Amino acid sequence: MNTQPGNNDNNELIGEEATLLIVDDDGPFLRRIGRAMESRGFTVELAESVAAGRAVIKSDPPKYAVVDLRLSDGNGLELIEEIRAAREDTRIVMLTGYGNIATAVNAVKLGAIDYLAKPADADDVFAALTRKPGEKVEPPENPMSADRVRWEHIQRVYEMCDRNVSETARRLNMHRRTLQRILAKRAPR
Template sequence: MTPEDFAADPLLGDDASLLLVDDDKPFLTRLARAMEGRGFAVVSAESVEEAVGAVKHHAPAYAVVDLRLADGNGLDVVSAIRDKRPDARIIILTGYGNIATAVTAVKLGAIDYLSKPADADDIYAALTRTGDDRVAPPENPMSADRVRWEHIQRVYEMCERNVSETARRLNMHRRTLQRILAKRAPR
């Protein structure tokens, strides 16, 4: 499908092309179906390589990109989209949310950063949010475990994802750090 196949939604503008990138096939299929129902012309990709190929063929106006993919980092897809289409509205979607990667994603050009599980309504709202709309602050503050985890993630990003250097800077055993990085973020 091409963007011309859809009637122009006033929130989407003239080009409603949407690239969805996630390696969770059932989630990707459900999200693609839901976003098509909201007026997007959806192209799906399950890997960084597939997504970058799709961007080379046609840079989308909108994108929802998973941060961690089987063959790499979703931030590489964000960069590829930004190079071809600076005005694209890109959202990072991940189950491994942390402040450091959110900041990196925004610096690369993402407009929002959503943690999984996010439903199609949340994603649509984030894609179509204007500058005047503000996201409500969280009702529950971060736990001490979450603050610690965020700090570790920030140092890890500062060290360009080098586990050995991060462990040295945090005065932590490398294997302990690897175990922490492999787990999901605490609530």
């Protein structure tokens, strides 16, 4: 899916080098977001796995990248590190259907400029990729519920314990099986 940039209005926002790597194991979403980013002026390279993403990074490190957190063959956080090692100026956005604050913080520490929860649309992705440093993001219209705040706290402690369920359960003073059930569920709204 390699095409040349076309939209002149967007070319000012993304610059001359508009190479974009999108890594996601959800094929239909990957192709849809790829087409949408091409229509906004990017030269898009698609990858459905960590291995395919690595191959693109090694052959031609992109100026922009959108990486899913959970991939069929690994973790998107690994790719952020590899992109940063290959090219320091790449603007990386992390995407995930399993959004939590701890992972977002980890992604930003590794070099991502933003973190978007799925289902993110093409406008959200484009805005995140082209946002100027220091530019503020609009506050959410619907803040987190108390259940979501609790879930976020559990995820943060889980990440701090290097994803060790037993240690996380001990620190949260929670039964290990209860914690496993919580971790297996999707985030509350």
